[in-house]
Amino acid sequence: MSEAKTVIEAKDLYKSFEGSSDKPRLEVLKGMNFTLPEAKITSVIGSSGSGKSTLLHILGGLDHADKGQILWDERDITQYKPDDLAQLRNSYIGFVFQFHHLLPEFTALENVAMPALIAGKDAKQAYDRAHTLLARFGVEDRQDHRPAQLSGGEQQRVSMARALMNNPRVILADEPTGNLDDTNTNIILDLLFELRDTEGISVLLITHEKDIAYRSDHVLELKNGVLTS
Numbered sequence: 001m002s003e004a005k006t007v008i009e010a011k012d013l014y015k016s017f018e019g020s021s022d023k024p025r026l027e028v029l030k031g032m033n034f035t036l037p038e039a040k041i042t043s044v045i046g047s048s049g050s051g052k053s054t055l056l057h058i059l060g061g062l063d064h065a066d067k068g069q070i071l072w073d074e075r076d077i078t079q080y081k082p083d084d085l086a087q088l089r090n091s092y093i094g095f096v097f098q099f100h101h102l103l104p105e106f107t108a109l110e111n112v113a114m115p116a117l118i119a120g121k122d123a124k125q126a127y128d129r130a131h132t133l134l135a136r137f138g139v140e141d142r143q144d145h146r147p148a149q150l151s152g153g154e155q156q157r158v159s160m161a162r163a164l165m166n167n168p169r170v171i172l173a174d175e176p177t178g179n180l181d182d183t184n185t186n187i188i189l190d191l192l193f194e195l196r197d198t199e200g201i202s203v204l205l206i207t208h209e210k211d212i213a214y215r216s217d218h219v220l221e222l223k224n225g226v227l228t229s
């Protein structure tokens, strides 16, 4: 069997944050290497403060590393200008966070359509696709509600639909079930597996729950600034 293609690769990543007057600089990533294979779910576990969210933000082009290379399908994103990177990110990556980050003043349908509207796509097509995605995730009857009128599980399903709006190759999910009960956790995990199997989407799943991590294809642990399997 041939090896899976790599959709995100990081080489020799370093990231530190400024300390306070009595604390030294905090070294979070220390020469870390990482590959995200196509059509697999890769979990990253690690203790609180080990740098999991920092890693996800850097891999997704939301934050900069101090040093190192990040390749999206062999394109080195550290060489991109901010506007070009934002455009590429909008089509290549879908993000799902623990707290849904839906825009409170917009309906579920509008939130889901937003990434396509921002990308300048046709509004009618955007709303049609948004509706189809909400239906796929079983929340189409909630499409005219605002986030505050939805349950936590519904909000997270809407977030998943939004993440998929522009047909991304990759989903970066930071504790996507951290706020959910067991039933809703299983709904979200099952959706991620379905997307892997039906659309070949690659998923990076940050979690601190080992039983969730061990359902995925690969598990890596972030410890002392590097990843180990």
Ligand SMILES: Nc1ncnc2c1ncn2[C@@H]1O[C@H](COP(=O)(O)OP(=O)(O)OP(=O)(O)O)[C@@H](O)[C@H]1O
Pocket: 017, 018, 026, 028, 046, 047, 048, 049, 050, 051, 052, 053, 054, 055, 208
């Ligand atoms: N912007 C920042 N400025 C200073 N320190 C930061 C910043 N962002 C993160 N840190 C610190 O870097 C370390 C790693 O944070 P990060 O959020 O990546 O950890 P995590 O593994 O995701 O933690 P958790 O599981 O608790 O969410 C923490 O000690 C955090 O306080």
